[in-house]
Amino acid sequence: GYRARSAYKLEEIAEKFNLLSGLKAVVDLGAAPGGWCQVIKAKSPQTDFIIGLDLLPIEPIEGVHFIEGDFTSDEVYEQLLKLLGERKIDLVLSDMAPNLSGMNAMDQPRCMLLAEMALDFCQQSLQPGGAHVVKLFQGEGFDQHMQNIRHLFNKVVIYKPKSSRPRSREVFAVATGFK
Ligand code: SAM
Numbered sequence: 001g002y003r004a005r006s007a008y009k010l011e012e013i014a015e016k017f018n019l020l021s022g023l024k025a026v027v028d029l030g031a032a033p034g035g036w037c038q039v040i041k042a043k044s045p046q047t048d049f050i051i052g053l054d055l056l057p058i059e060p061i062e063g064v065h066f067i068e069g070d071f072t073s074d075e076v077y078e079q080l081l082k083l084l085g086e087r088k089i090d091l092v093l094s095d096m097a098p099n100l101s102g103m104n105a106m107d108q109p110r111c112m113l114l115a116e117m118a119l120d121f122c123q124q125s126l127q128p129g130g131a132h133v134v135k136l137f138q139g140e141g142f143d144q145h146m147q148n149i150r151h152l153f154n155k156v157v158i159y160k161p162k163s164s165r166p167r168s169r170e171v172f173a174v175a176t177g178f179k
Pocket of ligand 1: 034
């Protein structure tokens, strides 16, 4: 079993979009409690470099490097780049979501900022041909962000996993073929 039900969303996405074949190096943003890292470990034995990053501490998983900290802080971002060194990444995952206040006018911009920063990180770290899966919330800024992703990848699909609650506004952008 997985630590989080959200693991089934990645399982479904990875299978449907064939994200795991030849996958060597992965960064998982917003990784706690570690469900997505567990999926990569379980389904992709050839992956030999996994970094998980979260504000919250994560129980260790063998072979996974965890960074505890805020992805939007310069210090943590530098720590991440340092851990990568010269290495390029095949897949950047982001299931990050801020603690929602319930007030859309506050929550939506914070969600979009996390997605934008994840896309910036893709530009710094992805291998040509690499992939990106990012959780997005439909609302203000969504269409613009989809355009930004489309600019950088050959193929981008919006996907709502069956395991995602129908009432939640979350969807995943699945982008492949990083230019
Ligand atoms: N994919 C994970 C799994 O399967 O275990 C679940 C991730 S959970 C839905 C979203 C996570 O994003 C939370 O653990 C939260 O702490 C993290 N998060 C939100 N904002 C963040 C930030 N600025 N930096 C790092 N992590 C962040």
